[in-house]
Amino acid sequence: MGFPRLEILEKKFFVSQVVFPYIPGLLSFREAPLLLGALAKIRREPDIILFDGQGIAHPRRMGIATHLGLFLQKPTIGCAKSLLVGKYLHPGGRKGSYSFLEDKGEVIGAAVRTRKEKKPVFVSPGDGIDLMTSIEIVLRCTGRYRLPEPLRQAHLLVKEIREEFEERSGQEIPSRLSEGITEGHVPRYTYKYFSRREPWKR
DNA sequence: GCGACAG
DNA sequence: ATCTTGTCGC
Numbered sequence: 530m531g532f533p534r535l536e537i538l539e540k541k542f543f544v545s546q547v548v549f550p551y552i553p554g555l556l557s558f559r560e561a562p563l564l565l566g567a568l569a570k571i572r573r574e575p576d577i578i579l580f581d582g583q584g585i586a587h588p589r590r591m592g593i594a595t596h597l598g599l600f601l602q603k604p605t606i607g608c609a610k611s612l613l614v615g616k617y618l619h620p621g622g623r624k625g626s627y628s629f630l631e632d633k634g635e636v637i638g639a640a641v642r643t644r645k646e647k648k649p650v651f652v653s654p655g656d657g658i659d660l661m662t663s664i665e666i667v668l669r670c671t672g673r674y675r676l677p678e679p680l681r682q683a684h685l686l687v688k689e690i691r692e693e694f695e696e697r698s699g700q701e702i703p704s705r706l707s708e709g710i711t712e713g714h715v716p717r718y719t720y721k722y723f724s725r726r727e728p729w730k731r
Numbered sequence: 732g733c734g735a736c737a738g
Numbered sequence: 739a740t741c742t743t744g745t746c747g748c
Binding site for chain 2: 582593
């Protein structure tokens with residue numbers, strides 16, 4: 530999308546099976562491969578990328594937005610619909626109000642009210658950008674809905690693709706089966722490894 | 732040991 | 739995330 534007009538410039542998608550389970554704190558391992566697949570199809574070079582997930586508001590300050598920002602060497606922002614880690618005071622009810630999110634004595638993001646009286650979204654820098662700029666961009670990308678337009682449009686596109694695929698292939702895409710497919714494709718040792726407490730300390 | 736836990 | 743039931747505001 531263009532900024533600040535938010536015109537859609539390109540729409541691309543990527544379909545495949547997930548090969549890693551959803552584990553809080555390890556979302557990148559499950560979704561990054563597919564996101565990279567879709568991003569590889571984009572012709573234009575984005576100036577910045579907004580992700581549906583955390584940036585540095587992560588136990589190890591490495592949410593999916595940060596992870597991919599570093600990988601792609603591109604500025605990124607994390608905008609999650611719910612909290613992973615950190616504490617915050619409820620922000621004011623007006624659209625645009627926000628309060629900082631902190632963990633272990635450091636500010637890692639903010640709870641931003643993108644819609645009056647609605648649950649806030651959690652914004653945190655991915656990489657190559659600061660918190661205040663991240664908040665400003667998310668707000669300027671938000672219109673009448675809770676989610677910033679880039680993320681909302683992405684969700685709508687996925688819904689569109691999925692429905693078309695379901696009717697054309699007779700058998701719908703077992704979206705919930707991502708669980709089933711996952712268990713059958715993730716090597717046993719891999720799952721055991723990541724199922725332990727704080728596996729990154731091993 | 733118990734609770735929390737992006738999508 | 740997905741699913742189901744019911745409610746509130748434009």
